Amino acid sequence: MTPFKLTDELLAEIEQLIETQKGPELEYLLGDVHYADIAEIINELNEDEATYLIKLLDSDKTSDVLTELDEDVREAILNNLSSKEIAEELEELDTDDAADIVAELPEEIIQEVISEIEDREHAQDIVDLLRYDENSAGGLMAKELVKVNENWNVLTCVKEMRAQAENVTRVHSIYVVDDEDVLKGRLSLKDLLTTSTTAQIRDVYIPKVDSVNVNEDPEEVAKIMSKYDLEAIPVVDEMGRLVGRITIDDIVDVIKEEADKDYQLAAGISQVVEADDSIWELTRARLPWLFLGLLGGVGAAAIMGGFEEMISKHAILFFFTPLIAAMAGNVGVQSSAIIVQGLANDDLKGSVSNRLFKEMLLALLNGLILAAILLLFTWFWKGDFYTALAISASLVAVIIVAGIIGTFTPLFLNQRGIDPAIATGPFITTSNDIFGILIYFWIAKIILGI
Known part of the structure; x- marks a missing residue:
């Protein structure tokens, strides 16, 4: 079977057939097309075209199409259908899918739509499902069995x-x-x-x-x-x-939604958004974490300002600041990502203290290897062993602290019932930037005796 591909030519042909009201030709063209592919087509049509196509095709196919549509497209189409037409679509669906669609309808027409469903047992099952929280097994289940x-x-x-x-x-x-x-x-x-x-x-x-x-x-x-x-x-x-x-098909949707949410949280987006959402919605989702990053940057700058005299005497320390901050952020994100993944998959074993100890050893090993390379590079480059030692020792300490923060934070949030995914991305990066720079200049000050 050749996979369906929506081309510009096919879309243009469908739009032309809709414009000229050639229903029979449209039905023939889409007769063997899977409902998921028809949903892909409708997502590309305007509201009037999409509504025309839904009304044209049989409910046994369009009911499944509705479940595959983008939410905003489905909402627009349902607004153009009568209560009886919506009821006809719902009668062809399993109760869980039907309840999901009914839940999206305006309150004032839900009862009207339910009353139009001829199969009263089916209607009662839909009403029963609406009583459950959508974020529960009851809100996810179907009555058919x-x-x-x-x-x-x-x-x-x-x-x-x-x-x-x-x-x-x-x-x-x-x-x-x-x-x-x-x-x-x-x-x-x-x-x-x-x-x-x-x-x-x-x-x-x-x-x-x-x-x-x-x-x-x-x-x-x-x-x-x-x-x-x-x-x-x-x-x-x-x-x-x-x-x-x-x-299992319902669970796949849950896993996908959770993965999307965690990915966006890890990327510093505070709520689930889509690429085609409005600029205001996208800004509102991204701005909180960007503001946190701004505060982190101001805090790091303030810390560096406290070591201004040392930086003026050893300017090379300034040039390695981005490296220290980047390593702190990277190590923290790596550690937290592993913990978040383990928590999500429910395969994180052992006590918190054992996990922290393991991450400290791992960070120490990685830190010593990277610090040795950095020590040799800086020493040969500038010929100043103590400055090279200060930078390298700071790197080891920063990596260890970043590993501990990246491990402890998601574990702590999870114990408090907070989604640990928020610990990754900007949160860990910003906190480790601040701690990393503070540790960097503090150790450098001790070793260089300033």
Whole structure:
């Protein structure tokens, strides 16, 4: 299968067909195009063109298209659809995707849209999902699943599964519940096929099943599913009753969103933004950390001002200031990045003291190697051993301190329930610049006797 590629020629042809209202030709052109590729096309169209295309195509395809669109594009399209048209799209979607779209609608039309959904059970499931916090397992789950009662026999079980499976896009697991809907275990398809039709489900189901509570954090759900290689995981309420399931495609979205957020935090952007957001939104996201960098620079300049006399006598110290600051920032970011990654993957083992000790040894080794190179270079360049020693010794101390700060800060933030990703990037760089320069000139002053 050849991957879809949106070319300027294809986009121009689609725009021309829309402008001339040639619906049948458009339907034929896009008939075999995947919904994700149609979403890519619509993202490039203007509001009127996008709305025309959504109204033209069948809901069984456009409903999936809506889930793939950029949020601002989807919002614009939904504003141009009637409550009945939106309801028709929602009826084709799984409840989790439908609930996500409903949550984006204005409050005044949500009830109107829900009332237009003909499948009342589907509508009720959507309403149920809207009650959960979007940043929870409940807000992430779908209601569609296959469940059987432990008191049924295999024949009854198969009949019920056939009926339930009609509303489930993909059957990952068969869950077993009791009369109160409490999750008891899971059913192996192999056991079901090889067991007598008169056998009781309670005698053949597997009691061990991983599940998560409706209030569980999505990141924790992602860790569990990743650890145990699960394609889907059941969700239970406080009473242990089965209320939904989370599938791997939803978890991939969570992982991507978290990675985007952490990457932007590490780069000094205080909130998740997109490249096509407004200038004001981008400025508001970037300015806080840039201001922190400005304060750090002013602080470093003030520290250097306190050693003005020493710099005037040993001007070479001034020329190595950028090197010291850069090494401090780089080492700090490296250390914090490893810690943040370990915390995110939940594979950081050992106590904080052991981790700090390990980073100190690592920083000491790296510092000694780099300092030896710098010592020889500076000594041969300027012929002043003590100045070269002052710079090199300062480098070792700066690297050790930067490693400790880069390790301790994300661990400390994580223990306080704060996203440790904010420790990387500008925060660590700025703090290590200040400490690095202070240590640099302080050690140089001691060695040079000034």
